[in-house]
Amino acid sequence: xxxxxxxxxxxxxxxxxxxxxxxxxxxxxxxxxxxxxPLRCRWCCNPEGQKYEPELKYSENLCNGCMKCIPxxxxxxxxxxxxxxxxxxxxDRALCTNCLQCVDACPQGxxxxxxxxxxxDELFDIVRxxxxxxxxxxxxxxxxxxEATVQWEFAQAFLRKCKENFIHTAVDTCGFTVSEQAFxxxxxxxxLLYDIKGMDNEGHIKNTGQSNxxxxxxxxxxxxxxxxxxIRLPLIPGETDSDENIEETAQFLSTLRNLDxxxxxxxxxxxxxxxxxxxxxxxxxxxxxxxxRLSEIIGIFDKYAIxxxxxx
Ligand code: SF4
Ligand code: SF4
Numbered sequence: 001x002x003x004x005x006x007x008x009x010x011x012x013x014x015x016x017x018x019x020x021x022x023x024x025x026x027x028x029x030x031x032x033x034x035x036x037x038p039l040r041c042r043w044c045c046n047p048e049g050q051k052y053e054p055e056l057k058y059s060e061n062l063c064n065g066c067m068k069c070i071p072x073x074x075x076x077x078x079x080x081x082x083x084x085x086x087x088x089x090x091x092d093r094a095l096c097t098n099c100l101q102c103v104d105a106c107p108q109g110x111x112x113x114x115x116x117x118x119x120x121d122e123l124f125d126i127v128r129x130x131x132x133x134x135x136x137x138x139x140x141x142x143x144x145x146x147e148a149t150v151q152w153e154f155a156q157a158f159l160r161k162c163k164e165n166f167i168h169t170a171v172d173t174c175g176f177t178v179s180e181q182a183f184x185x186x187x188x189x190x191x192l193l194y195d196i197k198g199m200d201n202e203g204h205i206k207n208t209g210q211s212n213x214x215x216x217x218x219x220x221x222x223x224x225x226x227x228x229x230x231i232r233l234p235l236i237p238g239e240t241d242s243d244e245n246i247e248e249t250a251q252f253l254s255t256l257r258n259l260d261x262x263x264x265x266x267x268x269x270x271x272x273x274x275x276x277x278x279x280x281x282x283x284x285x286x287x288x289x290x291x292x293r294l295s296e297i298i299g300i301f302d303k304y305a306i307x308x309x310x311x312x
Pocket of ligand 1: 063065069070088089106107108111
């Protein structure tokens, strides 16, 4: 099989496509979210992007208790239960294999899936529809996740397809690459949106499940390649918002030659509802930083002549 035939057969798992985004790089963008991530950030707002495979999404509020789904499940993972809002089905996640056979059985749309397979051409046909917006705004396509480089082969083929068609490309990454091939995806992007989730390694491991050493060294390597970089800095109260962490981050970033700006991502809980939909618990209960504290943080970056922006 030649390269072109391989690309035709290659499929990626996509869990969301956002059109008309202003927050994922320059101009108006279409952002494609690929499934799978090596990190488990405690504040993750896209928990449905963590697992590699498509998975069952259950919205209990949509269930009317018809129980049409129960006989369809080969694992016996769906059961009837009385809840505060009436009779509903419950999913036993310990038994569920994410076979997704129940999805079509539900007339209410309470059972859906996070994650759909696309070929490169199928995905490209979707993003090319927004071409006129990219052209008029200096925008393009952003690949995010999850961590886009986990599906490195698909991400690279899709990125190349966009570039061949003169579409500006950005990759939103946690910087934790699982292989050199995964790193090469980042190296081919026109713009990187790069997350820094803490300079203290112990804290980083506690909050994400992984060390920050590879992430920081990859950032240096990518900077040396001359790719423009926007840093995304999640500001998690009590975890990443201390003067010490901000100062250390600013010092580190001041050594980069291709840093455009730092986006300050204040704590939020927009992803909370999705945890329940995939059978996970959201464990944090924090209050976002005040405007005063954000101003102080901006002041620290100002000392290092680093441009900041609130939000992405
Ligand atoms: S088929 Fe849908 S609406 Fe009916 S019980 Fe199952 S999840 Fe609820
Ligand atoms: S995804 Fe498959 S195993 Fe899970 S509840 Fe639905 S039918 Fe059962």
